[in-house]
Amino acid sequence: MLAASNLSPIFSLTNKFSEIIGYPGAPKAPLTKEFGFSKGLDKPIPIFQILDKDGKISNPEMMEQVEKVLDKKRMLKMYHSMIKIRIIDDLFVIAQRQGRITSYMKNTGEEAIQIGVAEAMDKDDVAHMQYREHGLVMHRGFTVDEMLNQCLATTEDYLKGRRMPIHYGSKKVNCIPVSPPLCTQVPQAAGQGYTMRMDGRPNVTVCFFGDGSASEGDVHSGMNFAAVRRSNTIFLCRNNGYAISTPVKDQYRGDGIASRAIGYGIPFIRIDGFDIFSTFYTTYRARQQILGKDETGEAHGPIFIETMGYRLCNHTTSDDSLKYRSQSEIDSWANHHDPVNRFRKYLIEKGHWSKEEDKDFERQTKKEIADALHRGEVKPRVAPERICEDVYAEVTPRLKRQFKFSMATRAKYEAEYFEK
Numbered sequence: 001m002l003a004a005s006n007l008s009p010i011f012s013l014t015n016k017f018s019e020i021i022g023y024p025g026a027p028k029a030p031l032t033k034e035f036g037f038s039k040g041l042d043k044p045i046p047i048f049q050i051l052d053k054d055g056k057i058s059n060p061e062m063m064e065q066v067e068k069v070l071d072k073k074r075m076l077k078m079y080h081s082m083i084k085i086r087i088i089d090d091l092f093v094i095a096q097r098q099g100r101i102t103s104y105m106k107n108t109g110e111e112a113i114q115i116g117v118a119e120a121m122d123k124d125d126v127a128h129m130q131y132r133e134h135g136l137v138m139h140r141g142f143t144v145d146e147m148l149n150q151c152l153a154t155t156e157d158y159l160k161g162r163r164m165p166i167h168y169g170s171k172k173v174n175c176i177p178v179s180p181p182l183c184t185q186v187p188q189a190a191g192q193g194y195t196m197r198m199d200g201r202p203n204v205t206v207c208f209f210g211d212g213s214a215s216e217g218d219v220h221s222g223m224n225f226a227a228v229r230r231s232n233t234i235f236l237c238r239n240n241g242y243a244i245s246t247p248v249k250d251q252y253r254g255d256g257i258a259s260r261a262i263g264y265g266i267p268f269i270r271i272d273g274f275d276i277f278s279t280f281y282t283t284y285r286a287r288q289q290i291l292g293k294d295e296t297g298e299a300h301g302p303i304f305i306e307t308m309g310y311r312l313c314n315h316t317t318s319d320d321s322l323k324y325r326s327q328s329e330i331d332s333w334a335n336h337h338d339p340v341n342r343f344r345k346y347l348i349e350k351g352h353w354s355k356e357e358d359k360d361f362e363r364q365t366k367k368e369i370a371d372a373l374h375r376g377e378v379k380p381r382v383a384p385e386r387i388c389e390d391v392y393a394e395v396t397p398r399l400k401r402q403f404k405f406s407m408a409t410r411a412k413y414e415a416e417y418f419e420k
């Protein structure tokens with residue numbers, strides 16, 4: 001018998017099988033004579049990988065499976081998107097620093113997640129995003145001009161200039177517009193995944209959130225609902241080590257976020273978020289599994305993916321991450337775990353790509369984005385007077401008060417806001 005103060009891994013508690021009573025709350029649990037407080041999993045959940053940090057295949061068996069689906073053309077399309085989104089991030093931040101865009105956030109270090117997942121999705125699958133998933137939106141067909149319409153609040157912005165920059169979304173690419181309050185997307189994705197299953201549609205929702213956002217109550221509601229209702233939903237937690245300035249050690253005490261899926265009865269996997277083959281293949285297999293049946297012939301239900309990574313950029317353009325982490329920490333991750341470098345090394349080694357092509361592609365792409373910036377800047381902007389339209393048939397008294405206040409503030413600081 002274990003001493004009461006001992007903490008044991010969960011599995012050893014069940015090694016003396018005995019009668020199963022079938023309590024409604026845990027119908028398969030046997031009785032045990034052992035006593036002990038379980039500390040949970042006996043080992044950390046491992047991280048699935050195919051492409052290692054040096055751009056070499058560390059998992060040839062799995063790579064064989066990947067190559068059955070991904071040919072050179074598709075791989076290059078993915079690589080081009082990774083380069084393009086990185087250039088967009090760099091140029092949009094410069095534009096923000098010049099006062100041309102109000103705020104911005106990069107997805108540097110997470111490109112393999114965005115592009116790998118996007119490539120594995122069907123066009124009728126729906127993405128529910130947090131805000132660091134613009135690589136995915138772009139890879140699904142959202143153009144640089146459309147991004148700029150949103151960031152600059154031009155009259156062509158589908159969201160009518162009413163959201164913070166980079167909170168993209170559009171029916172055209174089946175991406176639900178990003179909502180600033182964290183994790184409102186999680187119950188929504190669970191609900192929509194449930195509808196897809198009920199309607200017999202061969203599609204899934206893919207729901208993204210960060211390690212910090214996983215602390216929101218909505219994640220619990222959404223994951224539990226999806227598990228019970230067997231929603232066609234892939235939950236994807238991007239564990240990048242920080243929630244603005246809060247490191248994960250101050251966010252949770254368990255084994256990352258993947259361990260929580262056990263509690264919901266959701267099958268899970270933890271993968272290397274810098275490895276584009278892992279992100280692609282895992283999403284591809286998760287879709288297949290969700291759209292099939294489980295061993296009892298029932299709909300499979302959701303799958304949980306935790307991508308392990310590191311936020312190589314500041315949180316937003318309002319953040320200076322050197323206030324809470326060192327340059328040497330960032331450098332060490334950037335030098336050894338850059339997802340773009342990793343994929344480039346693989347493609348060059350394989351003979352699919354060359355350094356010269358890389359330079360040419362980068363030059364052309366920079367020009368393409370700079371031209372789009374020039375086009376976007378001269379477009380007319382949404383008139384602030386339209387901000388309360390389309391919500392209520394009659395503007396509510398509270399909104400009227402807010403609108404008046406906002407217009408007065410705008411008039412007072414006209415010179416600062418609108419340089420002539």
Ligand SMILES: Cc1ncc(C[n+]2csc(CCOP(=O)(O)OP(=O)(O)O)c2C)c(N)n1
Binds near residue numbers: 209214238
């Ligand atoms: C409900 C809610 N609480 C707080 C915030 C402020 N906030 C915006 S982003 C963020 C950090 C989220 O971190 P994480 O989920 O780890 O994602 P990451 O930025 O690292 O990609 C916080 C606290 C918010 N937008 N909504």
